[in-house]
Amino acid sequence: MKQGFIKVAAATPKILVADCVENAGLIVEEIRKMENQGAKIMVLPELCMSGYTCSDLFWQGRLLDEAREGLRLVLRETRGVDALIFTGLPLEHGGKLYNAAAVLNRGRLLGVIPKKYLPNYNEFYELRHFTPGEERVEWMEWDGEKVPFGMNLLFACSMMPHLVVAAEICEDLWAPAPPSVAHALAGATVIANLSASDEMTGKDAYRKNLVASQSARLICGYIYASAGEGESSTDLVFGGQNLIAENGTVMKESRRFANEMICSELDVDRLISERRRMTTYPAADRERYVTVPFELEMVETELTRYFDPRPFVPSDRANRDKRCDEILSIQAMGLKKRLEHTLCKSAVIGISGGLDSTLALLVTARAFDLLEIPRENITAVTMPCFGTTDRTYQNACRLTQCLGATLREIDIREAVQVHFRDIGQDMEKHDVTYENAQARERTQILMDIANQTGGMVIGTGDLSELALGWATYNGDHMSMYAVNCSVPKTLVRHLVRYYADTCGDGELEEILLDVLDTPVSPELLPPKDGVISQKTEELVGPYELHDFFLYYMLRAGYAPAKIYRVARLAFRGEYDAETVLKWMKNFYRRFFTQQFKRSCLPDGPKVGSVAVSPRGDLRMPSDGCVRIWMDQMEALEATMEK
DSSP states (O other): OOGGGEEEEEOOOOOTTTHHHHHHHHHHHHHHHOOOOOOOOOEETTTTTTTTTGGGGGGOOOHHHHHHHHHHHHHHHHTTTTSEEEEEEEEETTEEEEEEEEEEEEEEEEEEEEEOOOSEEETGGGGGGGOOSSSSSSEEEEETTTEEEOOOEEEEEOTTTTEEEEEEETTTHHHSSSSHHHHHHHSSSSEEEEEEOOTTHHHHHHHHHHHHHHHHHTSSSSEEEEEEEEEEEEOOOBBBOOEEEEEEEEEOOTTEEEEEEEEEEEEEEHHHHHHHEEEESOOOOOOOOOEEEOOOOOOOOOOOOOSSSTTTSSHHHHHHHHHHHHHHHHHHHHHHHHHHHHOOOEEEEOOSSSSSHHHHHHHHHHHHHTTTTOGEEEEEEEEEOOTOOOHHHHHHHHHHHTTEEEEEEEEOOOHHHHHHHHHOOOOOOOOOOHHHHHHHHHHHHHHHHHHHHOOEEEEOOHHHHHTTTSSSSTTOOSEEEETTTOHHHHHHHHHHHHHHHHHHHHHHHHHHHHTSSSOOOOSSSSOTTTTTOOOHHHHHHHHHHHHHIIIIIIIOOOHHHHHHHHHHHHHHTSSSSHHHHHHHHHHHHHHHTTTTHTTTTOOOOOOOOOOOOOTOOOOOOOTOHHHHHHHHHHHHHHHOOO
């Protein structure tokens, strides 16, 4: 429960139709299993106390009495269970019978929620037996206590303010206006659904999409528990498809026809963060709701959910290829529009033989093809200097020629040396001046060639470099349109790889694969024995870690301690705790101190959910203080040292 995580469960007991006492025992068994898993919220199927398929047995008073006794048994057996439990039963109230969800916590009945939408079509005939529930909350008598009864009930955790749970029942979700919409707008962050959805060919996929879509629309966690084996098979079969979803993603799904319990963790704090960020998500309005408090012990939730170590890159090959093609198209279309608007018929790119400039050239070639402008109007300029290796130089030249662009070579060694003499810079002093002077000389050349050709300088820097400020101010930091500005380094690799795999040109593929195999480097320091001596990731840290930090800081709104926790899980076996924390401190320090560079970025297309444009996603002061974030990391480090 700490850091906003809460473990939840959905379970399907193998019930006996109409045997409420036996079913109560089976429900308790599932609750014990849930307890052993450490779950704090549990959802059981619709009418599982009696069975959904009792049909006209629901008119039997004996069945209804036994359903109440079954609930009493479950309450007695769960007095010491630290969880919020939803279980279904038929329940009489006010002389009418309801398909209801009973809500339990530590042996107390906290409330009863009736089903609103009763299907009475095809194989369903619930209106034959049940009365539709109403939104207003009444009070019913339960063993000498007053218990709230109605749809508009919220269950709020006293120890975890953002954990607010509500429920709907089966068909409620399938209706045009599900009750969960109102529940979420009233502040519910988790929706429980007690269901008895029978099986038909293809229905499982529709059901899964429905649950996932509702969790996305409401920005909530959604726990769906359905009836399974044990229900009558007179006319129907129930598969027990249990689902746990969070904001559009199915976190866990049971096997059908297996009566399984599934568990996963919901990130309630992230859901709240998403709702805060979205100005179209209204403030919680609980005027028509009754809020029932409940208590849970604050414990460290063991995390079993998957955290992708490369959140910007789909792990599935087919999805990854589709994403890569889409991103290349977005980049190219952005550049196409800018060229059309400015009436530019030429472009200038500094080509180094590295990943970023390679991607920029590929994108520019695609944009020119869309505009039906000859690729020879792209001027690719290679500007060797003190750190250039033969490998990158040859790749830059070969790539340009292979793509049909115009290659210009301008050796900048002499110009930089003259500049060093002018400012009194020692050639043997390989400091930041030594490095940045080269980058600024290159940018000046590109800008001047663009003026000569009536063209546009295409920026090559990527999102990861911008986040770290790993760019020379008024050097490679500057361009006229930056095609890679929202593409993280981990994704740049896959875009180039995708192009290599799909270009259909053996020579181009060979060049691109060698570019991919080349260490990432600005090549601003002299090589050693002809090999790159300056490796970026040795200086600033692994880009896969930085991209992970960036995603969870900006996209998920995680604090450093939470990022550290999930990073250790995501990179288990790759990086130890000390390494993760070391580079995370470096990331935060650089991210805050280098904002001034991002505040004056050139235009460029947004391709994903994380971007740092000052005109788009990130409006951040250039002099924001990093102290409160660093304090948290220092505290983590102190704990580690003990």
